Structures are given as structure tokens and as C-alpha cells.
Amino acid sequence: MIRIEGVTKIYNKGGAGEVKALDDVSFTVQDGELLAITGESGSGKSTLLNLIGALDTPTQGKVIVDDKDISHIKGEEAAAFRRHNLGFVFQGFYLEEDFSVLVNVEIPLMLQGIGKEERRERALKALEEMGLKEKAEVPVTQLSGGQKQRVCIARALVGGAGLILADEPTGNLDSQNGAAVMQIFRELTKKGVTVIVVTHNKEHAEVCDRIINLKDGRVTE
Amino acid sequence: MLKFSASYLKKHKARFLITTVYSFLLILLIFVIIYSAFSVVATARRDVEEYAHQSGNVARVSLSNLIVYSESDGDYHHFTTREEIDAVQKQLEKKGETNVQIVESRREAQFMGMKIAPRTMNEEVTVLQGQGLDEAGENSIWITEYAARLLQKVGMGVGSVVMVNSAYEGGAFTIAGIVGGEGEAYARESDLIRMGFLQLNVTYSVQLASGSYAEVGELDGIISQTNDSIETYEDKDRLSCALTSHYEGINLLSGIFAAVLAVAAAFCTLLLLSVLRNNSVIGIYDNIGFYAMLTCMGIKRRDVNIIAVLETLVCVIISAFAAMGVSVLLGGASAGIAGAMLSEFLAATSGGVFAWAWWVDILYIAALAAFVVIYFVLTLQKVLAKRNLLSVLRSEL
Numbered sequence: 231m232i233r234i235e236g237v238t239k240i241y242n243k244g245g246a247g248e249v250k251a252l253d254d255v256s257f258t259v260q261d262g263e264l265l266a267i268t269g270e271s272g273s274g275k276s277t278l279l280n281l282i283g284a285l286d287t288p289t290q291g292k293v294i295v296d297d298k299d300i301s302h303i304k305g306e307e308a309a310a311f312r313r314h315n316l317g318f319v320f321q322g323f324y325l326e327e328d329f330s331v332l333v334n335v336e337i338p339l340m341l342q343g344i345g346k347e348e349r350r351e352r353a354l355k356a357l358e359e360m361g362l363k364e365k366a367e368v369p370v371t372q373l374s375g376g377q378k379q380r381v382c383i384a385r386a387l388v389g390g391a392g393l394i395l396a397d398e399p400t401g402n403l404d405s406q407n408g409a410a411v412m413q414i415f416r417e418l419t420k421k422g423v424t425v426i427v428v429t430h431n432k433e434h435a436e437v438c439d440r441i442i443n444l445k446d447g448r449v450t451e
Numbered sequence: 452m453l454k455f456s457a458s459y460l461k462k463h464k465a466r467f468l469i470t471t472v473y474s475f476l477l478i479l480l481i482f483v484i485i486y487s488a489f490s491v492v493a494t495a496r497r498d499v500e501e502y503a504h505q506s507g508n509v510a511r512v513s514l515s516n517l518i519v520y521s522e523s524d525g526d527y528h529h530f531t532t533r534e535e536i537d538a539v540q541k542q543l544e545k546k547g548e549t550n551v552q553i554v555e556s557r558r559e560a561q562f563m564g565m566k567i568a569p570r571t572m573n574e575e576v577t578v579l580q581g582q583g584l585d586e587a588g589e590n591s592i593w594i595t596e597y598a599a600r601l602l603q604k605v606g607m608g609v610g611s612v613v614m615v616n617s618a619y620e621g622g623a624f625t626i627a628g629i630v631g632g633e634g635e636a637y638a639r640e641s642d643l644i645r646m647g648f649l650q651l652n653v654t655y656s657v658q659l660a661s662g663s664y665a666e667v668g669e670l671d672g673i674i675s676q677t678n679d680s681i682e683t684y685e686d687k688d689r690l691s692c693a694l695t696s697h698y699e700g701i702n703l704l705s706g707i708f709a710a711v712l713a714v715a716a717a718f719c720t721l722l723l724l725s726v727l728r729n730n731s732v733i734g735i736y737d738n739i740g741f742y743a744m745l746t747c748m749g750i751k752r753r754d755v756n757i758i759a760v761l762e763t764l765v766c767v768i769i770s771a772f773a774a775m776g777v778s779v780l781l782g783g784a785s786a787g788i789a790g791a792m793l794s795e796f797l798a799a800t801s802g803g804v805f806a807w808a809w810w811v812d813i814l815y816i817a818a819l820a821a822f823v824v825i826y827f828v829l830t831l832q833k834v835l836a837k838r839n840l841l842s843v844l845r846s847e848l
Contacts, residue, residue: 305751309746309754
């Protein structure tokens, strides 16, 4: 479960360029929920995702993930938290194009210090779940957009993450592939994985269990 | 983190290979441009020589000396000015000779790396110690104060015997005295001529319409005596000499052209470097997204920066060594050829001051090393400018 309690984030506090990106935001996300966060540019979506992803810390309030208060963790503690609990999926994929599909999926396991054989086994299993096992040794550059995003999802899950944070995951995909990705997320939630999706796509947002809309840093549901 | 870094870098064979190839091509491009620039000078010189041999005319830009021994008065006639040399030629032509060529090639001796030019002791040169011109015996040499100081360190001075080298033969001279003046040694012309240092390669292609050689009256004495001095070559008393004077007019143009090419080469290098820095083939910069992903996957931002720096370092070092190695393989060659051409160009334009090339080789290697350092620093600076990877993420969300 994720609890956002009275979170405010102010950039350049006290300075000339002070910006209140989030203003007293509170909500809860249940385990296995598929949540959409919508809002216009500058509404605070990315800030919220960064806070949940332990990439930033709130100015006020708390961010609690699975009973762990991550509001003020930094450095190695934050990195370890991300390593073992979170998976990220981005619009731009951010795959390493010099590597094969399999190696890309193995990278989170490398970071966890897992041995070669087990890494390969788990990565292949993750790819199989995404229907891409036969593409394991193929260079990433040979994949379509939809396939790349499925590789990203496999990479996000391979480390055993219980929470997936997805930033515009369908932004670079056609409608068919976009819908396919949302369907994958839906299937994951059935297995107990929590998925939070930032999206501008109304159709995809409506597929989710709940939509939280942000405007000027505040929640408007 | 270090284990991951090693594993991550180890897998980047393709990127390192591509970076190496690109760097090699860049070095090759620079070399070709520099080579082309300096080959213009060499080509100009070859063209002049070729013209001289083919046409039978001598493209003299500067003819500085003509020394002829005359038996009639037993003396060496030293024609130093162009007017005097032309006068000799005109006298011959007046007698009906055609195709008269007067080409002089002087071979100069060297003493302690300095050239000995035949000089006549005059009021500008004062004997400070030892014997003067009239007192000293044959094969005497007079050294300047500068040379004397150097020789003193090895226990030599007035009265010592020194070897004087030339391109053709060496000889022993006795130091007769120390003189003031320029930083060169002095010797009698007759001594240098006798020792073979000064060759009177005075070539007369004196041909009449009938094709035979003719004597030329009042210059008989000179010609007949000079015949004794002329080297016989393939049974013909005619010897074509190489041009030794510097080519002032041609060098100026070539020098300007070479300078323009060098500036263009520098500009193209910078342009190519700029393109490579922003090209995903190098991979460092377009990989920023992936570096951000590494942060998300659970590496501290500081460690991700370290990985980025390590990747940059490995790429640049590998490609730098490969490029420098190839440069050496191209001829000790790339340094040697470029150095030889540069020194030839400089020698031609400077009257022989910059006559040696070893320092040019050093300069070339130093320039290459500087290029590598600058390349690395600029690359690293670009990567570290993206240190706040969060800003990259933010821009993407």
C-alpha cells in the first residue's frame, strides 16, 4: 500500500524562483491497484512520481510505501529501496542499445548482485511472460516500439518489484500497442503488483481502476 | 557497484570499437590534410627542378656565387654579384655561343654543426688570438669566440687539429686562431677548394650551331683551366647541377597556401570533433537516458556519474592509443614525412636556419597527445554537465 499524506514539494524555497509543485496532496493506493495520474504539463505529475520513486524528497508531508516511510531517505538507502521494490517504465524506453534484449533485462539483477546463471534464468522467465523469450539474444535495435516497451516491463519486474511506476508508457506507441501495454499492466495487477501510470491518454486512463487528476499541484478527482 | 561497472563496461565492445575506428579516421583525416598542405611546397620545388632539367634552362632565382680559378693569373676569381655572373655569360654569348648555362653548386663544409662558407678575412673579422691570414699555413681554420668556448670544454684550442665534415669528404684542419664575428668558422677558399669542399661545378654548355664546343677567346684561360676542374661525367665535360638556392617567390605562395590549408584542417577537425561529440556512435551523450535509468534501477546518482566517467575514460583511452599507434605505423612515417616536409619547407623559407627535423617529430607527437587530452576533457565536461540526472527524468515526464 502507498500512502501520500499531506505532501508538499517546493523548489527553490525562499528564493526568487520558488515553485510549489505539489500542495498538500493526500491519497492512498491499494496493493494490486492500477492507478492513473493525469494532469496538464506543470501540474506536478512528474514530481509526484519522483517522490513515490524515492528520487526526491517532499518539503512537507510523508510518503509511505509498504509501511516504510521513504520521505527522507537518500543516497544508498534510497538506491537500495528502488533496487528491491520498484520498477520504472518510461516513454523513451531507455534500453541500452549496444546490448541484447536478455542483457537489458538482466541489468537490475546485476545490480542486486545475483549470479550469472540465476540472472539468465530469471530474465528469460520475465521475457517469456511478456511473450518475448525467442527475442532474448536479439539486439534491442531490432525490436518494434511495442516489443521494446514489453522488454522494459520485463526489466521492471525481473527484480521482484511490487510497484511499477510508468511515465507515459504508451506515449511512443500506436493505439494497438498502447492498449496492449495497458492490458499487460492490468494482468500484473491481478498478480498483486501495484501499477501507477502517468498518462495524457484519456482512453488509457479510463482502463485503470482509479484516476487522480492534478491541477496546479493539487488533487482534483 | 564496481562489479556492475566492470561487467557493464566489459559488454561495451561494439561501442569501444566504433569509437576507436572513428578516432582513427579522424587522425587519418588530420594527417592527410597536413600532408597535402606540405606536399604543395615539395611539389613546387620538384616542378622547378624538373623544368630546369627538361628545358635546359636554369630557373635561377638566386645565384650567389661563382668562383673560377684562372691559370693566367693563378688566382681565384670570385664573382659574387648577379651582374658579374651575367657579364661572364654575356661574354660567352657574344662570341656566338648559344645555350650558355652557368650553374654553380657549392658544397659547404660544416664545423660543429655550423656551416663554413668561404670567407675572405676582411676588416669585419678580427683575429683575436693566434695567427692571421698571412701567417697561417695550409689547411688552417679560424674559429669564432663562441666555438672556442665550446671547444675549450673538451680541452681544444688554438693549435688543435679538428675534423671538418662535408657531405662528400672530411678533412683535418688546424685551428690557426680565434676571430670575432658571426657564429661560423672561417677558412681560406683555396684550402676548401683544395680539400674538395668547394666544388667548382661550373658547367659550360657552350654549343655552337654546329654542335661542337668552342673556345671563347679572351676567356680561354678560364675555360681551359676550368676544364681541369670540371668533373667528367659519361665522357662529357658537362655536368648538370642541382639547384641549391632557395625559391623565394615560389615559397611565399606555397607558404601562404600551406597556412590556409592548415587553418582549414584545424577547422575541419574541430567540426568533426563537435559532430562526434554529439553523435550517438560515441554513445556517451545519447546514453544519458540509460544513465537515468540506472538511477531508477537502484544505483546512487554519484555512482552513475562514476560509471559515465569510466565509460568516457575507457572509450577515449582505447581510441587514443589506437589512433596514436596507427600514426606510428603509418611511417614513423606520419611524423617522419610530415616532419621532413615541414623542415624542408621551413629550411627553404628561412635560408637554412631550421634545417633539422627531429624537433618537428616531437612537435607532431605533442600535438597528437594534446588532441587526445582536449578530446577527453571536452567529452568529460559534456558528460558531467548532465550530472543532475533527475533533471533529465523531469524533462521526460
